[in-house]
Amino acid sequence: MTDFADHIGLRVRFYDPLGTRHGFPTFPYQMAPTGLATRRQLRAAGLRPGGHDPVAQILWRRGKRIAYLYRLDLAAPKRVATxxxxxxxxxxxxxxxxxxxxxxxxxxxxxxxxxxxxxxxxxxx
Incomplete structure (x- = not known):
């Protein structure tokens, strides 16, 4: 595992911040770094991805569940219907x-x- 996993004393299955194992920066449930948010979190904050691709992902439930993470600094305000x-x-x-x-x-x-x-x-x- 990584130094981070050894440091906290846990075997963190989906902790791959460099994307070497999963091909994409990957974090376990509730361990995403600050500055990243899911679509649902963006929507709750009145934001949207703004055309930008996800930069990381969260995996949980043995890798069967996935949520993509977007950068908050690139997020745009939600559009309002006319x-x-x-x-x-x-x-x-x-x-x-x-x-x-x-x-x-x-x-x-x-x-x-x-x-x-x-x-x-x-x-x-």
């Missing part, structure tokens, strides 16, 4: 709640497998 985009989204979501058969707007999304609201589907049976 009023026209919000209106288009609202229109599309309303269409997903409108029954094709009866034309009613339901408080739930119309199941795609039926193509109609649950009331119309039960009436067909």
């Amino acid at each position: 009023p026209a985009q919000r209106q288009a989204i609202a229109k599309a979501l309303r269409a997903r709640r409108t029954c094709r058969d009866c034309g009613q707007v339901k408080p739930y999304y119309i199941p795609r497998r039926y193509g109609c609201c649950l009331d119309c589907h039960e009436g067909d049976s």
